[in-house]
Amino acid sequence: MITPTISEILKRNQLSVTDSRKKILELFLANNGALAHNDVEKQTGVKFDRVTIYRTLQTFVEKGIIHTIPTPDNSILYALCKDECSEGHHHDNHVHFVCDHCKKTYCLDGVVTPAVNLPLGFKAGVIEVLVTGLCNQCSN
Amino acid sequence: MITPTISEILKRNQLSVTDSRKKILELFLANNGALAHNDVEKQTGVKFDRVTIYRTLQTFVEKGIIHTIPTPDNSILYALCKDECSEGHHHDNHVHFVCDHCKKTYCLDGVVTPAVNLPLGFKAGVIEVLVTGLCNQCSN
DNA sequence: TATGGGTATGCAACTGAGTTGCAAAACATG
DNA sequence: CATGTTTTGCAACTCAGTTGCATACCCATA
16 A cells, blocks of 8 residues: 555545645544544644634544544544545544554544434434543553 | 332432522423533523532532533533443443534434444544434424 | 746734633522 | 631633634536
């Protein structure tokens, strides 16, 4: 599998290649966990305006490059989407995992969302599963 | 089963019986869905201060009378706890359901949280399941 | 590689949710 | 009904997120 460059990923999604987009996307690629707006603001190295980061994250979500994760403490997290995700149609059926110890959030793409038996008359659409516990780094 | 009065529920939880607590608890008892802070503010009939509502909801959560629900759009919802919930130790393993049509949120206490197969090294604690779709009122 | 049109950025100012300190009012207890 | 404690309401504040607009940047074309 050929790893595309950051610029190529941006162009593929019909986005112009700018400093902020490159740095923020680079940060997500370097990080296998999920990131909050605040993490992005502090870890890009370069200081971008808050507004720019908000807009960049929003753009990435719209293009299906990243997706948002709902958390128990009601902060918004963002994580890279896998290839199945495309603009508009986001492939949401995967499990999110938050480590109680290191606080890192993972997208467990390999884990199948379990079926849920709903009461009569309820029809399921998207099922979000959020598991908290200990991750493979912290469970020793 | 004997239905306790609102005052009795408050006293049972070592809370003094005040207007705001009575009205807000009454609202939850009259409503089988979940409520946001905003809903409480608008539907109590009497106008309570925003701060009072925040503090009352927080108190109820601490006492295990209500619990919070994480939502995909990152707003905080509150819903009545069933009897198993007690102070500190909240019995969280139930499924939440958000209706795409009427936007109402339900606690499906009868539905068992499904088991999730995690990757090697991951240890599950609490599992939150959030299902979106159509509720029994809207699926016709 | 210089030019021009369109897009992205940064700044300032704003909104709205949630929090804190404190004095006044309401509650529980004897 | 008098007392001390708890709760309320107000004002002021913080912080996340949004919007409008002028400037800077990107990129396609010549």
